Amino acid sequence: MAKKQIMPLWFYRLASPKYCYQITATLLPYFAAITLALLSIGIVWALLFAPQDYQxxxxxxxxxxxxxxALLAQSIYLTMALSGAIGIIWKMKIADMVAYACAPIxxxxxxxxxxTGAIWGKPTWGSWWVWDARLTSMLILLFLYFGVMALYSAMGNSASAARAAAILSLVGLVNIPIIKYSVDWWNTLHQPATFTLTEKPAMPVEMWLPLLVMVLGFYFFFATAMLLRLxxxxxxxxxRTSWVKQLVSEL
Amino acid sequence: MQFDSWLAFFNMGGHGLYVWLSFGIALLVLMLNIVSPLFQFKSTVQSLAKKYQRESNRQ
Incomplete structure (x- = not known):
């Protein structure tokens, strides 16, 4: 009797690296084109057409x-930790590879x-760096990424490296809500969140619409860069597999 | 359009250095994230092709 299927079929198909390679090949051109379009529009809009701040x-x-x-740095961290967890729980090789690909990006x-925060801080706050809660927790995020990357480079691409890196990134997850709420918990220099899901933005449309385009562009950039590394x-x-040999001979 | 001239655009109301430095660094990092795996792909395919060649010669 066949085993009962708990997860949807596409989830099981992801266990095949060949299938995943085909997905990257299909998606890459579209993601690259969308990234290029969104970022070009966003940058021109941001630099030339968005109104300047009155202060x-x-x-x-x-x-x-x-x-x-900053949004992307946190989203990528979530992606890395969650795929690391999936790699540990379901022993799925592709999840380990996704986590590995996420770290440097x-x-x-x-x-x-x-x-950019430091460069912005100089004319606005009069200082390149302050030990503000938001800035400090972002610096810790950078060090967590470095830690994960150091684990991979010390242990190679082995299963134990993937496991160690996944556990470190899961422990580091505690930093993500700290970054998010740092501006509310500690009333220091950094301004509160620009975008929230529940409230209307404090900025006029002409200011936040290009920001939305840039955010989307950055997310598609991440998808493109991640698939390239994957x-x-x-x-x-x-x-060692025959399909890779076949593929290399065709390229 | 927010600027009257190219000069005003580059000057950014006296904040040109900050704005252009930020955008320059960001674009550089974005490009590196795309270009470096592309080069890596090329070198991986080349080294694998050599490896397979050696293995088939040995047999």
Whole structure:
């Protein structure tokens, strides 16, 4: 008798690296095109057409990369920790590979959020860096990414490396709500959240619409960059299989 | 359009350095995240092709 199927069929098909490789090949051109379109529109809109802030002037335009990169750094961390958990629970190789692919992209986004924050802080607060709760918790996020990457580089692509990295990222998850609520819990320098799901934005439409375009563009950028890394990782780990040999001979 | 001239656009009301530095760094990091796995893909495929070639020669 066949075993009862608990999860939907597509979930089981993800266990096949070959199937996943085919998905990356199908999705990549679309994601790359959408990323390019959204980011081009967003950047031109942000730099040329969005109105300047009545207090901050044009330095306010830094928000159009600061907020998307900060959002992405946290979303990528969630993706990394959740796929790490899936890898541990279901022993799914592709989930480990997704977690592995996420780490450097997430680290680079945390870096961009911190550096643009510092550049924005100078004309606005008069200082490149303050030990504000939001800034400090974002710095910890960057170090968590570094920790995960260091584990991978020390232990290679083994199953135990994936396990150790997944456990570290799951423990580090506690930092995500701290980042989110830091602006409410500690009343220091950083301003409260720009976007919330429940309230209307405090900015006029001409200001937040380009921001929305940039945020979407950054998410599609992440999908593109992650699939590119995932594709390499699948090839490397499956190099002994006949389908990879076939594929390499065709390229 | 928020600016009267190209000069005003580059100057950003005196905040040009901050704005352009931020956007420049961000774009550079985004590009690196796309370009580096593309190069890696190329070198992976090349090294695998060599490896398979060696293995088939040995047999």
């Amino acid at each position: 901050q002037g044009n330095s306010f335009r830094i928000i159009y990369i600061h907020v998307p990169s 997430g680290a680079s986004m945390a870096f961009v959020a911190l550096i 594709r390499n990782e699948i090839l490397l780990r499956e190099k």
